[in-house]
Structures are given as C-alpha cells and as structure tokens.
Amino acid sequence: xxxxxxxxxxxxxxxxxxxxxxxxxxxxxxxxxxxxxxxxxxxxxxxxxxxxxxxxxxxxxxxxxxxxxxxxxxxxxxxxxxxxxxxxxxxxxxxxxxxxxxxxxxxxxxxxxxxxxxxxxxxxxxxxxxxxxxxxxxxxxxxxxxxxxxxxxxxxxxxxxxxxxxxxxxxxxxxxxxxxxxxxxxxxxxxxxxxxxxxxxxxxxxxxxxxxxxxxxxxxxxxxxxxxxxxxxxxxxxxxxxxxxxxxxxxxxxxxxxxxxxxxxxxxxxxxxxxxxxxxxxxxxxxxxxxxxxx
Amino acid sequence: xxxxxxxxxxxxxxxxxxxxxxxxxxxxxxxxxxxxxxxxxxxxxxxxxxxxxxxxxxxxxxxxxxxxxxxxxxxxxxxxxxxxxxxxxxxxxxxxxxxxxxxxxxxxxxxxxxxxxxxxxxxxxxxxxxxxxxxxxxxxxxxxxxxxxxxxxxxxxxxxxxxxxxxxxxxxxxxxxxxxxxxxxxxxxxxxxxxxxxxxxxxxxxxxxxxxxxxxxxxxxxxxxxxxxxxxxxxxxxxxxxxxxxxxxxxxxxxxxxxxxxxxxxxxxxxxxxxxxxxxxxxxxxxxxxxxxxxxxxxxxxxxxxxxxxxxxxxxxxxxxxxxxxxxxxxxxxxxxxxxxxxxxxxxxxxxxxxxxxxxxxxxxxxxxxxxxxxxxxxxxxxxxxxxxxxxxxxxxxxxxxxxxxxxxxxxxxxxxxxxxxxxxxxxxxxxxxxxxxxxxxxxxxxxxxxxxxxxxxxxxxxxxxxxxxxxxxxxxxxxxxxxxxxxxxxxxxxxxxxxxxxxxxxxxxxxxxxxxxxxxxxxxxxxxxxxxxxxxxxxxxxxxxxxxxxxxxxxxxxxxxxxxxxxxxxxxxxxxx
Numbered sequence: 090x091x092x093x094x095x096x097x098x099x100x101x102x103x104x105x106x107x108x109x110x111x112x113x114x115x116x117x118x119x120x121x122x123x124x125x126x127x128x129x130x131x132x133x134x135x136x137x138x139x140x141x142x143x144x145x146x147x148x149x150x151x152x153x154x155x156x157x158x159x160x161x162x163x164x165x166x167x168x169x170x171x172x173x174x175x176x177x178x179x180x181x182x183x184x185x186x187x188x189x190x191x192x193x194x195x196x197x198x199x200x201x202x203x204x205x206x207x208x209x210x211x212x213x214x215x216x217x218x219x220x221x222x223x224x225x226x227x228x229x230x231x232x233x234x235x236x237x238x239x240x241x242x243x244x245x246x247x248x249x250x251x252x253x254x255x256x257x258x259x260x261x262x263x264x265x266x267x268x269x270x271x272x273x274x275x276x277x278x279x280x281x282x283x284x285x286x287x288x289x290x291x292x293x294x295x296x297x298x299x300x301x302x303x304x305x306x307x308x309x310x311x312x313x314x315x316x317x318x319x320x321x322x323x324x325x326x327x328x329x330x331x332x333x334x335x336x337x338x339x340x341x342x343x344x345x346x347x348x349x350x351x352x353x354x355x356x357x358x359x360x361x362x363x364x365x366x367x368x369x370x371x372x373x374x375x376x377x378x379x380x381x382x383x384x
Numbered sequence: 385x386x387x388x389x390x391x392x393x394x395x396x397x398x399x400x401x402x403x404x405x406x407x408x409x410x411x412x413x414x415x416x417x418x419x420x421x422x423x424x425x426x427x428x429x430x431x432x433x434x435x436x437x438x439x440x441x442x443x444x445x446x447x448x449x450x451x452x453x454x455x456x457x458x459x460x461x462x463x464x465x466x467x468x469x470x471x472x473x474x475x476x477x478x479x480x481x482x483x484x485x486x487x488x489x490x491x492x493x494x495x496x497x498x499x500x501x502x503x504x505x506x507x508x509x510x511x512x513x514x515x516x517x518x519x520x521x522x523x524x525x526x527x528x529x530x531x532x533x534x535x536x537x538x539x540x541x542x543x544x545x546x547x548x549x550x551x552x553x554x555x556x557x558x559x560x561x562x563x564x565x566x567x568x569x570x571x572x573x574x575x576x577x578x579x580x581x582x583x584x585x586x587x588x589x590x591x592x593x594x595x596x597x598x599x600x601x602x603x604x605x606x607x608x609x610x611x612x613x614x615x616x617x618x619x620x621x622x623x624x625x626x627x628x629x630x631x632x633x634x635x636x637x638x639x640x641x642x643x644x645x646x647x648x649x650x651x652x653x654x655x656x657x658x659x660x661x662x663x664x665x666x667x668x669x670x671x672x673x674x675x676x677x678x679x680x681x682x683x684x685x686x687x688x689x690x691x692x693x694x695x696x697x698x699x700x701x702x703x704x705x706x707x708x709x710x711x712x713x714x715x716x717x718x719x720x721x722x723x724x725x726x727x728x729x730x731x732x733x734x735x736x737x738x739x740x741x742x743x744x745x746x747x748x749x750x751x752x753x754x755x756x757x758x759x760x761x762x763x764x765x766x767x768x769x770x771x772x773x774x775x776x777x778x779x780x781x782x783x784x785x786x787x788x789x790x791x792x793x794x795x796x797x798x799x800x801x802x803x804x805x806x807x808x809x810x811x812x813x814x815x816x817x818x819x820x821x822x823x824x825x826x827x828x829x830x831x832x833x834x835x836x837x838x839x840x841x842x843x844x845x846x847x848x849x850x851x852x853x854x855x856x857x858x859x860x861x862x863x864x865x866x867x868x869x870x871x872x873x874x875x876x877x878x879x880x881x882x883x884x885x886x887x888x889x890x891x892x893x894x895x896x897x898x899x900x901x902x903x904x905x906x907x908x909x910x911x912x913x914x915x916x917x918x919x920x921x922x923x924x925x926x927x928x929x930x931x932x933x934x935x936x937x938x939x940x941x942x943x944x945x946x947x948x949x950x951x952x953x954x955x956x957x958x959x960x961x962x
Contacts, residue, residue: 194563273515299408
C-alpha cells in the first residue's frame with residue numbers, strides 16, 4: 090500500500106536527506122552573528138533562502154510529477170516520500186532564513202502561505218495514513234458503484250411498493266425517494282448534511298407540502314404510523330414491506346454519505362494545499378523582487 | 385398560483401398511469417435540489433434550473449443562470465408558454481396542458497428514463513471535484529490577489545507618489561515591502577517614505593542618501609587611502625544595516641569590523657605605519673603610542689606653538705615645561721592638605737569631567753595657589769606677586785619697594801637672630817643711594833631671586849638673557865599639560881574608580897585604584913609619562929570571553945568614524961599657563 094511505503098521508502102532515504110539538509114542549515118545559521126545578527130540578508134541568510142526557494146519550486150513540481158504515474162525516472166512512492174520529508178525540511182530552512190523576524194509585510198506573507206501549504210500537507214498525510222482503513226471498513230468490501238446500484242434497486246422496489254399503497258403514502262414515498270439528497274456542495278459532502286425532503290399530500294383542499302426528511306427518519310416514521318391504521322391486511326403487509334425497504338435504504342444512505350464524506354476529507358486539504366502553493370510561488374517571486382526593488 | 389402536476393408513472397405494467405399532485409406557490413421552481421417543487425435528477429441539471437411564474441394570465445419560463453432549456457425543440461432562456469408547449473431539460477419533458485377548473489396551470493411530466501444505476505449515480509454530486517469549487521480557479525484567484533495586493537498595488541502607489549500626488553489611503557503602499565522595523569530615529573526622520581533612502585529602484589542605498597542628514601560624519605579612510613584600497617566598495621550600508629532585528633542599534637560591535645582589515649597584512653600595506661591587530665590580548669594588540677606635546681617655536685601671531693608627537697609608552701618623556709614632582713606631593717611626610725592636614729589624594733588635583741574620561745584642566749589658581757602662595761616680602765606676607773608675565777612681576781616688585789622705602793617710617797631690616805656657627809652670615813641689605821635707586825635695586829635683586837633661585841623658578845622653566853635689560857631678561861617657558869594622550873580612543877575612568885585584578889583578592893578604590901595604573905608615587909620628574917601600557921589593560925580585559933576576564937571589543941575603546949576635525953578639537957591641547 091502506498092500510504093505505508095511513503096514514510097519508510099528505501100529505508101527512509103529522504104528522511105536522512107532531509108535531516109542532513111536541516112543539520113547543515115543549522116550549522117550555517119549559527120555561523121552568523123559576527124558583523125550582523127542572524128538575518129535573511131547575510132550571506133548565510135541568502136544561501137538558506139535560495140535553497141528553501143529552490144526546494145519549494147522543486148517540491149511543487151514534484152507534486153505534479155508524482156501524480157503522473159507513467160514515465161520519467163523514479164517511483165511514485167519515491168517522489169511522495171521526498172515530497173513529504175523535504176517539504177518538512179523547508180519549514181525549518183525558511184524559519185532559519187528569516188531568523189524568526191516577522192511583520193506585516195510581503196516577506197511574512199510568503200512564510201504564512203508556506204506554513205499553510207506545509208501544515209495542510211501534514212493534514213493530508215495524516216488523512217492518507219488513517220482514512221483508507223476507515224473507507225474500506227465503511228464500504229465493507231463493496232465499491233461505491235455497487236452501493237449505488239443497490240440504492241437504485243431499492244428505489245425501484247420502494248416506488249413499486251408505494252404505488253400499491255394509498256395515494257398519500259404513494260406520494261410521500263415516491264417524493265421521498267426522488268428527493269433524497271446525497272453529496273452536493275463541499276460542505277454537504279464533508280459534513281454529511283442531509284437536505285432530503287418528501288412531499289406530504291394536503292388534506293382536503295390544502296395543497297401538498299414539502300417536509301424535511303433528514304436521514305430518511307421522518308419518512309420512515311410517516312410510513313410506520315400508517316401501519317396500525319391500515320384498513321386491510323394486504324395493505325398492512327405492503328406497508329410492512331415498504332417500511333423494511335425504507336429502513337434498509339436509510340442504512341445504505343448512511344453508508345454512502347459516510348463514504349462520500351471520508352473521500353471528501355481525503356481530498357479537501359488539496360483545496361488548501363494546491364491554491365496556497367500557487368499563491369506561495371507568486372508570493373515568493375514578489376518577496377524576491379521587492380527585496381531587490383528596495384535593496 | 386395553483387398548479388396541477390400530472391406525472392406519468394413507470395409502473396412497468398404497460399398501462400399509462402398518472403399521479404396528480406396539487407401545488408400552491410408563488411413561483412414554480414424546477415431543478416435537481418430536493419427542495420424544488422419539481423425535482424428532476426440529472427448530471428447537467430442545476431439545483432435550481434428553471435422558474436415558472438404566472439403573471440396576468442401568462443405563464444412565463446426563465447432559465448436560471450446559464451441554463452439553456454429547449455422549448456418545442458428550440459433552445460431558449462426565457463419564453464412565454466402556451467398550451468401544448470413542451471419544455472425539455474436533460475431528457476425530462478414537461479408539457480403545458482389545459483388547466484382543469486380551479487387550477488391556473490397544469491403540467492404533464494415525463495421523466496427521463498434512467499435505465500441503469502450508472503446514470504443514477506451521476507445524478508448525485510459525490511466528489512469534491514463536482515462540488516462547484518474549482519481548485520484551478522481557486523489557485524488562480526489566490527495567486528492573482530497575492531500579486532495584486534503585494535506587488536502591483538504598492539507599485540502603483542509608488543508611481544503615484546513619484547508623480548507628486550498623494551495616493552489614496554486605501555491603496556496598499558510600499559510599506560508592505562519593508563523587511564523589518566526601521567531604527568526609531570530613522571523612522572522619525574523618514575516616516576513611511578521608503579524613497580527617502582531607497583532613491584532608485586533595484587539600486588542599493590547610496591551613501592549620498594545617508595549624507596543628506598549625516599553631513600558631519602567623517603570617513604574612516606582618507607580619500608587617498610580609499611583610492612589605494614583594493615576593496616573599495618564599502619558603503620555606509622555595508623556596516624549600518626537597517627531593518628534588522630532584534631538589535632535596535634545600527635552599530636556593528638563585532639571585532640571583525642576592525643580585524644577584517646587591521647589583522648590582514650596585505651590589506652594594511654596601504655598604511656604601513658599601522659601595526660597589525662588581531663584582537664585585544666597579550667601580543668594581539670600592539671603596545672600603546674601616546675600623543676605627547678612638544679614645544680614647537682612660536683606661531684604666526686607670536687604665541688607659543690605645540691606639536692604632537694606619537695611615542696611608545698616605554699621610555700617616553702614629556703615636556704610640559706612645568707616642574708612637578710608627584711612623589712613629593714603624594715608623600716604624607718612632606719605634603720599634606722592645608723585645609724585638614726590630610727595626605728593629598730589623586731582627586732585633590734585631578735577631578736573627573738562629566739564625560740568620565742577626561743579631567744578638569746589643572747590651573748595654578750585652583751590647584752596650587754592654596755599652598756604655593758606667591759609672597760615675596762616677609763615683612764608684608766599679605767602681598768603676593770601676580771601669576772602672569774615677568775614684566776608684571778617686576779612692576780609689582782618695583783612698585784612695592786618704591787612705596788616701602790619711601791615710607792617715612794621705614795627702617796632697614798636688622799639681623800635679630802643669632803647666627804648659627806654652621807651658616808654664613810646673612811647678607812644685610814645696605815643701600816646708601818637715593819631711595820628710588822635703592823628700591824629699584826632691591827626689586828631687581830628679588831626679581832633675579834624669583835627667576836633663578838626660588839619662587840617662579842620652583843615650578844617654571846625660565847630662560848634668562850643676562851645681556852638684555854631687566855624687563856626682557858627673563859622668559860617663562862610656556863606650559864601645556866596634556867589631558868588626552870589617546871585622542872582617538874575612549875577610556876572610562878569612572879568605571880575604573882574601583883578595580884579588582886584577577887590575580888589579587890583585594891578590591892582597590894580611590895587613589896589606590898589610580899595608583900594601580902599610574903605609578904605617580906615614584907615619579908620624581910614631570911617628564912615621566914604616567915600612562916600605563918597595554919599589558920596593564922590585558923590583566924583584566926581581552927577580546928575573547930574568558931572566565932575572570934571582562935571582555936572588551938575593539939569599539940569599547942576605538943571609534944570607526946573619526947571625530948569631525950579631530951585635531952582642531954584635540955582636548956589634549958589645553959593651555960594652562962604661559
């Protein structure tokens with residue numbers, strides 16, 4: 090599994106590379122302090138900054154490279170391992186480069202963006218190390234398409250049974266099936282927000298109304314409440330069958346919703362990591378240009 | 385409006401079966417979201433795709449956003465619907481049918497047949513990629529905002545200001561580019577105007593910008609030396625680095641400021657008269673060379689001129705033209721204070737200035753006159769000679785004796801004391817001439833005594849010209865005491881008022897502390913230089929941090945920039961007496 094291998098790839102080769110890089114950076118940092126205090130403007134500061142900037146660009150390119158599965162040199166695990174360890178090293182390099190001098194300026198902006206990129210990366214790594222097990226357990230060996238196929242069958246079954254019931258139950262179940270919400274926007278996917286509805290026929294002259302049906306429980310309750318009031322035994326059996334289907338469907342929807350959420354959390358950090366990387370590269374260019382505008 | 389929705393059901397029985405739903409609403413929303421009155425699932429159907437409104441008996445259709453809908457096979461955004469019109473959206477079909485009594489609008493709905501589960505799954509947005517938030521768009525937006533706010537807008541404000549106008553307050557300024565806080569004084573002077581120092585973009589701050597305010601600062605190297613300097617690229621900002629943290633000062637304290645050049649024999653070839661210095665320790669620092677004063681004839685105005693010569697401490701000899709035996713004055717057997725009969729301390733005469741380095745000038749009136757009165761006639765102990773030019777002394781003596789001898793009550797002095805056998809008989813003044821002549825003779829004799837035997841000559845070097853007439857016969861050599869032997873260096877006497885040497889348990893203070901460096905008690909002549917050499921300093925101070933040693937950096941004693949017109953302001957050249 091890739092997520093097991095990235096950390097220990099080639100006996101942690103890139104861990105040692107990163108440690109070596111960090112150790113030599115510390116040596117360079119502490120060699121400052123004669124004529125000038127530690128600073129981004131000493132020759133050591135320039136070296137640290139240049140190495141960190143080149144690493145950032147290289148790591149961004151690695152981010153693209155490791156997504157290309159075919160061609161080129163090295164393996165995906167290798168590139169990912171390098172991306173993680175050297176990315177962490179950049180955090181220390183840049184901190185030593187700036188000598189912990191921060192302010193409301195474009196230079197600190199680069200640092201903040203870099204921290205955003207690195208810490209979102211840490212979160213992503215954590216997700217990649219923990220989520221796959223949760224995903225597999227939730228799906229119980231089934232693929233997502235299989236779960237949807239099952240839901241599709243259940244929907245058909247529920248519609249068929251509902252058509253045999255009273256118009257009120259029919260409308261409620263049919264609309265409930267149709268207005269079942271899965272996924273949706275980013276927030277709905279991640280937080281498993283359920284905006285499902287079902288339509289309840291109005292009594293007498295009143296028009297039908299849309300009612301919330303979060304987690305399908307209101308619809309289940311609605312159908313369950315009809316069972317004792319069934320006029321005929323066959324109607325009661327239909328309702329019983331319908332209820333059984335609805336409850337199985339409810340459980341399947343929960344499983345799907347959790348699957349969507351887990352997949353979402355596995356990817357959502359990229360919505361921070363990637364845009365911040367692009368912004369970071371721009372901020373780095375601005376950082377370098379402005380340093381030399383007012384040299 | 386009252387709406388009847390007649391939906392064709394797919395029962396699989398082969399019969400056409402419909403389900404009617406009555407709705408009452410202001411506006412009929414159609415889309416994929418569950419809260420729509422008519423929910424149509426499909427990958428390309430938006431949450432709210434279509435809106436139907438009933439106004440003045442007309443049914444109007446409007447596509448939300450960029451939704452394009454087909455009405456009777458023609459793509460359109462808005463339409464007025466008539467009976468029989470067919471609206472098609474991603475395979476779903478809505479037909480406007482004649483409304484039964486009690487309804488404004490009736491629609492017949494044929495849903496698209498999603499025959500397989502694959503299409504079914506597509507009806508839901510189940511991945512973040514489909515959630516409507518584009519990573520690419522997010523990236524470009526964030527990058528564009530970064531570029532705009534951090535570079536382009538500040539750049540606009542710079543050009544705005546360069547054009548002579550004040551940019552609007554909301555516009556991000558070049559203050560965003562600052563790499564660290566300014567020194568408070570510079571911040572006060574320049575404010576937020578970066579261009580006051582960074583006058584040209586992409587060009588390092590020029591010395592000219594610094595010198596606009598710091599006009600008086602002199603350069604460490606003379607222009608002649610600078611031209612010879614192999615590495616003549618030193619700017620003010622090479623050393624004075626602004627925007628640095630955390631040190632609030634712009635001054636470099638590291639010894640490398642000096643030793644980068646002064647320890648380098650090759651670099652120091654341009655100034656061969658200077659010794660190599662590698663730090664402050666035994667042998668790392670050359671022995672001291674004191675600035676000593678030497679009489680140098682007379683200047684254009686006829687006043688005494690002095691020149692300064694550099695001399696090694698060892699074997700140095702001063703020429704101040706003042707006779708002063710320190711040993712006698714510090715011997716309590718011989719000299720005590722007239723006020724309290726206590727032995728003299730160093731600070732009885734040498735009083736430290738407020739700069740804690742130099743001492744108040746020594747003057748006859750303030751420091752000597754209390755004991756050394758200028759009396760000359762035992763019969764008139766209150767009469768004193770003026771401490772001035774020789775002719776004034778002679779005038780005073782002549783005036784005194786003229787008055788005294790012409791006094792009707794004057795009686796010549798007689799010897800009252802018995803002569804001791806081992807002494808010669810004291811000369812008795814006998815004058816048989818006129819009073820006027822006698823008085824002048826007496827004055828001339830006393831003058832000669834003062835300048836050759838006892839009196840002025842006790843402290844002063846006197847030139848005697850016997851061939852000249854009386855008024856020009858004696859000349860007091862000009863006196864000048866040096867009060868700064870190292871005008872280019874600093875020394876804090878204040879912090880050395882009590883000292884403890886690493887090899888001595890005792891803490892010295894007062895005159896003892898002074899004497900530990902200045903061996904005055906053994907000095908018989910004023911020509912002896914009482915200034916200690918570097919070996920005395922390195923007992924306690926070295927540039928390297930060591931246990932029991934007070935670290936001392938180059939700038940502890942030396943300044944990089946010479947004082948403006950240092951020679952002219954040399955405090956060593958304070959005239960005391962003439």
